[in-house]
Amino acid sequence: MDAIKSMLSPLGMSTGAIQDTLKLVVIGGTVETARRASVSAWNGFVDSFFLTAHFSEDDYPYDWLMHWLSKQPSWGRSREFEITTRSVNRSGLSQSTTGDVEEEEEEDDTLVHGRRRRKVQFMPSLDTTHTIYYRGHWLRITRTKRYPDYSHGCALKISVVARNNDILKKLVLEAKREYEKDAEHRVHIFMADTTYGCWRWNGARQKRPMSSIVLQPGVKDMLLADCKDFLCSEEWYAERGIPFRRGYLLHGVPGSGKTSLIHSLAGELGLDIYVVSLSSKGMSDNTLTTLMGNVPSRCILLLEDLDAAFTRSVSRDEKSTGAPTVATKDAAAKAEESDGSTLSLSGLLNSLDGVAAAEGRLLFATTNHIERLDPALSRPGRMDVWVNFTHATKWQAEGIFKCFFPYKPAATPTATPPSGATDPSQQNLPLPKRKAFKHAIPLLTEEEISELAKRFAEAIPENELSVAGLQGYLLKNKTRPRECVDEVAEWVIQERETREKLRKEKAEREAKEKKETEDALKKEKEETEAKEKEEKEAKEKLERKERAKAKKPREAPKSDSSTTTSNATTESTPAATTPPDVAASSDSSALSSSSEEETSTGVDADTEESVTSEEETETKAAGEGKEKWVAVKGGAAAPAATPAPVATDDSAAAAA
Numbered sequence: 111m112d113a114i115k116s117m118l119s120p121l122g123m124s125t126g127a128i129q130d131t132l133k134l135v136v137i138g139g140t141v142e143t144a145r146r147a148s149v150s151a152w153n154g155f156v157d158s159f160f161l162t163a164h165f166s167e168d169d170y171p172y173d174w175l176m177h178w179l180s181k182q183p184s185w186g187r188s189r190e191f192e193i194t195t196r197s198v199n200r201s202g203l204s205q206s207t208t209g210d211v212e213e214e215e216e217e218d219d220t221l222v223h224g225r226r227r228r229k230v231q232f233m234p235s236l237d238t239t240h241t242i243y244y245r246g247h248w249l250r251i252t253r254t255k256r257y258p259d260y261s262h263g264c265a266l267k268i269s270v271v272a273r274n275n276d277i278l279k280k281l282v283l284e285a286k287r288e289y290e291k292d293a294e295h296r297v298h299i300f301m302a303d304t305t306y307g308c309w310r311w312n313g314a315r316q317k318r319p320m321s322s323i324v325l326q327p328g329v330k331d332m333l334l335a336d337c338k339d340f341l342c343s344e345e346w347y348a349e350r351g352i353p354f355r356r357g358y359l360l361h362g363v364p365g366s367g368k369t370s371l372i373h374s375l376a377g378e379l380g381l382d383i384y385v386v387s388l389s390s391k392g393m394s395d396n397t398l399t400t401l402m403g404n405v406p407s408r409c410i411l412l413l414e415d416l417d418a419a420f421t422r423s424v425s426r427d428e429k430s431t432g433a434p435t436v437a438t439k440d441a442a443a444k445a446e447e448s449d450g451s452t453l454s455l456s457g458l459l460n461s462l463d464g465v466a467a468a469e470g471r472l473l474f475a476t477t478n479h480i481e482r483l484d485p486a487l488s489r490p491g492r493m494d495v496w497v498n499f500t501h502a503t504k505w506q507a508e509g510i511f512k513c514f515f516p517y518k519p520a521a522t523p524t525a526t527p528p529s530g531a532t533d534p535s536q537q538n539l540p541l542p543k544r545k546a547f548k549h550a551i552p553l554l555t556e557e558e559i560s561e562l563a564k565r566f567a568e569a570i571p572e573n574e575l576s577v578a579g580l581q582g583y584l585l586k587n588k589t590r591p592r593e594c595v596d597e598v599a600e601w602v603i604q605e606r607e608t609r610e611k612l613r614k615e616k617a618e619r620e621a622k623e624k625k626e627t628e629d630a631l632k633k634e635k636e637e638t639e640a641k642e643k644e645e646k647e648a649k650e651k652l653e654r655k656e657r658a659k660a661k662k663p664r665e666a667p668k669s670d671s672s673t674t675t676s677n678a679t680t681e682s683t684p685a686a687t688t689p690p691d692v693a694a695s696s697d698s699s700a701l702s703s704s705s706e707e708e709t710s711t712g713v714d715a716d717t718e719e720s721v722t723s724e725e726e727t728e729t730k731a732a733g734e735g736k737e738k739w740v741a742v743k744g745g746a747a748a749p750a751a752t753p754a755p756v757a758t759d760d761s762a763a764a765a766a
């Protein structure tokens with residue numbers, strides 16, 4: 111210290127201030143060291159005594175626990191929140207604090223300016239540790255972000271002081287049970303993410319009752335029974351060494367209920383739906399194989415619009431065969447370049463039943479054009495059950511009418527359904543009990559609704575209109591059942607007219623497009639031919655020039671000797687030796703020299719003659735012409751004009 115003092119004294123600093131600074135540094139350092147030591151001791155304690163479980167947002171247990179936590183009163187008392195109006199877990203169930211939003215929940219069904227009022231939800235904020243008491247243990251719960259730069263990718267960490275992990279198992283099982291109980295009215299949809307080759311949760315939809323799907327008698331029951339039978343026959347398949355997979359191909363006209371049936375089946379069987387669009391951007395064999403390998407064992411895997419996978423066409427043109435024509439091959443190549451899609455048929459087949467393909471899933475594929483499918487794709491083993499969907503039959507029309515108009519509940523409920531209507535979709539639906547019915551629908555008796563449904567069905571032509579079309583008409587008239595039946599014949603006529611008009615427009619459009627394509631092709635052909643002709647001519651010229659060049663040195667001595675005699679003779683030499691092609695190729699120079707001569711001599715015909723025709727030139731070189739040339743040039747402006755033909759020849763030779 112004395113040494114420091116003696117060192118600093120010449121600088122004029124007070125030793126008291128230095129001492130105080132040093133003391134502060136020492137004290138600060140000690141405190142920080144103590145803090146760090148205590149943190150690491152605590153972490154060591156936690157690590158050695160706490161059991162810690164991690165839950166990733168990508169997986170179901172995270173959802174179960176978030177749902178379970180949202181119901182815990184202690185979670186509700188937490189002092190730090192994020193506020194959101196979005197559903198925060200896969201079930202779409204509210205992630206709300208208890209108490210705070212009950213009032214909001216009561217108003218859930220009210221509409222404000224025609225829109226459903228949004229529910230505000232409170233979410234536990236990130237990186238905050240919450241403590242919850244559960245079955246005699248204190249749970250420390252922290253929600254963290256796995257990738258700070260991305261909005262997705264949260265994780266949950268739960269630590270508890272316990273001797274074994276029984277308490278955590280109980281917690282997860284309880285959370286799962288509660289989640290499934292609350293989510294039993296929903297179907298979860300997952301979409302394929304081709305960029306990362308993974309599945310993304312896309313939403314949870316209300317289950318659709320099977321009775322709301324109207325198909326020909328027996329079809330729904332057959333499918334449902336087949337799916338149920340498959341799901342409980344794992345051992346049977348294993349014993350026989352058959353891969354535990356089943357495929358269903360739903361094909362037929364658009365708007366006939368293919369997708370709706372799959373949704374409904376998923377609800378009935380309690381399965382989630384994993385949707386792959388094979389024509390989506392970036393889809394490749396590898397991505398598809400990874401995706402297919404990652405579907406859970408019990409689920410519905412849906413391949414939509416199977417026929418569009420390889421034509422890469424978004425159009426569902428009925429006339430198109432889907433066969434890879436030359437044009438479509440080019441288009442496919444271009445599409446491949448632009449969207450990076452490299453899916454091949456063999457890649458698809460491998461992903462469906464290769465070694466890496468998942469087992470236990472129900473594969474559903476839909477297509478509007480079964481004739482376009484490769485037989486390998488639709489063979490048994492890949493597609494075991496085929497169902498054809500047609501336009502609406504009278505039976506379907508009657509069923510869908512009954513689904514739309516509920517009847518007035520009778521004082522004594524009628525136990526027996528109308529004769530021949532064992533299918534629930536052919537039974538009149540009673541008024542919904544759960545909520546007050548908001549639409550002003552005149553309530554008719556069951557008999558009247560049945561009667562109206564029959565009349566409605568009679569007016570609908572068999573196998574001509576889509577069920578989706580009928581649904582659209584009924585939706586427009588959902589509060590007018592009687593008028594709906596009275597006006598249906600008129601609607602059918604209108605529909606036919608509209609379809610006819612659309613068909614004509616389409617035909618015209620196609621004819622126009624065809625003509626445009628043909629014109630474009632014709633023009634292209636003409637252009638190509640003209641170009642080829644030009645090239646051919648240029649080539650010929652070039653050959654002639656080369657020939658001329660080769661000829662020139664042989665005649666050179668002649669001209670040399672003539673130069674000694676007169677200028678005129680010198681001029682005549684190139685004219686005589688210039689082959690016609692050279693003359694033609696150097697038209698411009700010839701013309702320019704001619705015009706020069708023209709101005710100087712007023713005679714050009716002879717000059718042109720001298721450079722345009724081989725025969726003439728040769729004749730002239732031999733006799734008369736030569737004389738004529740000499741006479742013109744020599745007479746008027748021989749010295750000035752002398753270089754012109756030479757220059758012409760030179761430039762032609764230079765060009766050659």
Ligand SMILES: Nc1ncnc2c1ncn2[C@@H]1O[C@H](COP(=O)(O)OP(=O)(O)OP(=O)(O)O)[C@@H](O)[C@H]1O
Nearest residue numbers: 322323324325364365366367368369370577578581
């Ligand atoms: N058989 C049916 N029973 C009840 N509703 C149906 C039926 N067919 C179609 N619909 C109704 O029509 C609409 C379209 O049906 P859906 O999407 O299931 O048809 P799709 O055959 O899958 O059509 P696409 O081939 O164009 O995908 C849905 O709203 C559905 O309610």
